[in-house]
Amino acid sequence: MSGWEIFTWISVGILGIGSIIVFILFLRDLPELLKKSEKETP
Amino acid sequence: MYSLATIDYIIIAIYLMMMVGVGIWFSKRHSNFDDYFLAGRSLTTPILITTLISTYYGIDVLFGDSQLAFTDGVVAWFGYARPTYAFFLIAAFLLANRLKKEDFRSLPDILDKYYGKKTRYIGALASFIYSLPALSLYGFGMLGDIIMGWPPFVGMLILGGIALVYTLTGGFWAVALTDSIQFVMMCVVLAIAVPFAFNVIGGFDTMIDLLPAAYFESMGDLSIWLVIIYASTGLTILVEPTFYQRIFAAKSYKNVRNALVIGIFIWGSYDWIVTILAMAAKTGQIQGIIPMDVAPDASLLTIMVVALPAGVLGLFMAGVLSTEMSTLDSYCLVAGGNVAYDFYKPALKPDASDDELIQKTRWGIGLSWILGFIMATAFDQMLGLWVFMASILISSVLVPILGGLFFPKFHKPLAGLLSTGLGLTSTVILNIYIMTQGTFVEAEETYVLHIGSWEIFQEYLMYITLPISFMGFILGVIFGKEKHS
Numbered sequence: 001m002s003g004w005e006i007f008t009w010i011s012v013g014i015l016g017i018g019s020i021i022v023f024i025l026f027l028r029d030l031p032e033l034l035k036k037s038e039k040e041t042p
Numbered sequence: 043m044y045s046l047a048t049i050d051y052i053i054i055a056i057y058l059m060m061m062v063g064v065g066i067w068f069s070k071r072h073s074n075f076d077d078y079f080l081a082g083r084s085l086t087t088p089i090l091i092t093t094l095i096s097t098y099y100g101i102d103v104l105f106g107d108s109q110l111a112f113t114d115g116v117v118a119w120f121g122y123a124r125p126t127y128a129f130f131l132i133a134a135f136l137l138a139n140r141l142k143k144e145d146f147r148s149l150p151d152i153l154d155k156y157y158g159k160k161t162r163y164i165g166a167l168a169s170f171i172y173s174l175p176a177l178s179l180y181g182f183g184m185l186g187d188i189i190m191g192w193p194p195f196v197g198m199l200i201l202g203g204i205a206l207v208y209t210l211t212g213g214f215w216a217v218a219l220t221d222s223i224q225f226v227m228m229c230v231v232l233a234i235a236v237p238f239a240f241n242v243i244g245g246f247d248t249m250i251d252l253l254p255a256a257y258f259e260s261m262g263d264l265s266i267w268l269v270i271i272y273a274s275t276g277l278t279i280l281v282e283p284t285f286y287q288r289i290f291a292a293k294s295y296k297n298v299r300n301a302l303v304i305g306i307f308i309w310g311s312y313d314w315i316v317t318i319l320a321m322a323a324k325t326g327q328i329q330g331i332i333p334m335d336v337a338p339d340a341s342l343l344t345i346m347v348v349a350l351p352a353g354v355l356g357l358f359m360a361g362v363l364s365t366e367m368s369t370l371d372s373y374c375l376v377a378g379g380n381v382a383y384d385f386y387k388p389a390l391k392p393d394a395s396d397d398e399l400i401q402k403t404r405w406g407i408g409l410s411w412i413l414g415f416i417m418a419t420a421f422d423q424m425l426g427l428w429v430f431m432a433s434i435l436i437s438s439v440l441v442p443i444l445g446g447l448f449f450p451k452f453h454k455p456l457a458g459l460l461s462t463g464l465g466l467t468s469t470v471i472l473n474i475y476i477m478t479q480g481t482f483v484e485a486e487e488t489y490v491l492h493i494g495s496w497e498i499f500q501e502y503l504m505y506i507t508l509p510i511s512f513m514g515f516i517l518g519v520i521f522g523k524e525k526h527s
Binding site: 001004005007008009011012013014015016017018019020022023025026028029033036 | 081084086088089091115225226230232233234236283311312314315318
């Protein structure tokens with residue numbers, strides 16, 4: 001396996017798994033964000 | 043038009059309905075302008091990552107990167123994409139902290155604070171022009187044609203219209219939340235596409251065997267000057283209005299810094315995968331898997347249509363739509379904010395209520411969309427138009443913004459006025475001149491002006507207009523009588 005290919009699979013991992021982790025963390029923050037937007041609604 | 047399965051259309055339809063749903067959900071949830079325009083300044087690191095990445099990467103990046111990778115190889119990543127990460131680092135460690143210390147709401151707010159109202163209006167005009175969604179709408183026209191077989195203006199109206207609806211109704215909350223869904227869509231489908239593409243062409247080693255060796259040279263066949271030109275497009279990051287809006291909307295500086303540092307890894311991976319997929323398309327072309335006459339900017343979509351099974355292809359197409367929607371909504375919102383907050387309030391009604399500002403922002407969003415639509419249907423050469431719009435922003439506000447942030451002694455109204463005014467005027471004059479008097483060279487995809495034996499590309503004009511803006515700033519500092527209070 002060439003260095004280019006290894007770099008490609010690392011990139012696939014960062015992009016695929018990394019984005020899902022970030023999205024899960026976003027979902028964790030979401031209730032607080034929604035509460036904040038509700039609080040500011042008169 | 044590519045042939046898609048019914049399941050692909052169902053996936054795309056569900057995705058589009060979700061986007062409209064988010065906009066309607068947030069339609070009545072705004073109590074004040076800060077809430078509508080900056081999501082109450084409450085964005086945390088994960089949502090900043092998602093909204094920064096999905097906004098900054100439109101299909102211009104997707105197709106632009108892939109076009110260069112298809113014709114030249116890995117230089118698309120090393121020469122074109124990689125230098126922008128340096129600008130993101132500068133933004134993370136030098137710019138964001140200073141911006142977050144003040145209570146700014148928009149980029150022209152900064153110019154107003156340091157140089158006064160006149161400079162604010164010029165900066166707002168430059169920001170408004172730059173944020174017009176002409177390129178995004180043009181992209182929707184192209185995608186509508188590819189996915190549904192629609193004439194371009196129908197794709198612009200329907201797909202661009204959906205993004206307009208949720209931006210108008212939901213404001214920045216809707217933009218940020220749809221960005222998050224769009225972020226995960228665009229990243230995951232791109233990652234999934236890699237094994238499918240390798241499977242079709244026979245693996246990575248086949249690519250190494252069939253492509254010319256220059257495709258794997260980090261600087262390829264490009265001249266150093268062209269690489270410098272490509273790299274300098276990253277300067278837009280330092281004055282990017284949507285980027286500034288996200289800094290102002292963040293909960294704290296730490297959230298911005300962390301989002302940018304983590305984001306660089308995802309940006310880098312995204313760019314690299316786009317590069318590799320386009321090179322796989324080139325390999326597929328050599329093998330006769332995809333047509334010989336495929337346009338370089340359509341190579342990525344073409345190899346995906348060949349490689350991906352039904353259902354996954356629908357996800358990929360929804361991901362491509364996500365890439366563009368997340369860009370269009372953010373720029374329309376910034377343009378709307380320029381109209382309401384940077385022109386209407388300071389020039390016409392300083393005591394405007396928050397409800398009025400939200401209403402005027404919605405008018406501004408609509409106006410920017412209509413102007414973008416007119417430009418997208420009227421101009422033939424969208425790349426030339428984009429270079430024009432980007433250089434207007436850089437040449438007008440880069441010098442006074444950085445000068446103002448880092449050199450408090452230079453806060454003289456004349457410096458801001460001359461720098462923004464001369465930068466804007468020279469950019470408009472020179473770009474109109476080259477677009478009317480020059481010739482469009484298909485091979486270079488740019489306007490070229492011939493003066494004797496000299497060839498001046500449209501992209502070079504920024505190297506004239508930016509120094510003009512700098513000279514104006516220096517003259518203003520020297521001859522300006524007093525500092526702005």
